[in-house]
Amino acid sequence: MANALTALGMVSGTILDGIDIALVVTDGEKVASRGPSMRVAYPADFRERLAAGPRQPCGSAGARSCPACLASSSGS
Incomplete structure (x- = not known):
């Protein structure tokens, strides 16, 4: 496969x-091999934090903003 x-x-x-x-060898269309x-299971306490979701919406007063929000607000 070239x-x-x-x-x-x-x-x-x-x-x-x-x-x-998963690891694959491909040309972008066909899988050669x-x-x-493997599956890496999340620890129970991490699953609970994920299920709870964010404590405050990104960008709200008092919330720690995500890097994407910080980057988009730096140009305004």
């Missing part, structure tokens, strides 16, 4: 249980 790339994919699903990780894969 122009083969090795890619590492990571995804966290909607059920907040952990991260799935699949490498190792």
Whole structure:
């Protein structure tokens, strides 16, 4: 396979249980080979924090703003 790339994919699903990780060799259209894969489970206390969501909306008074919000407000 010409122009083969090795890619590492990571995804966290909607059920907040952990991260799935997989390695593949691809040309961007076809998968030439699949490498190792694994799931890394989140600790229970971290799952609870994720499920609770943010304490305050990003950008609200007293909230710690996310880097994207800080970057977008620096130009105004």
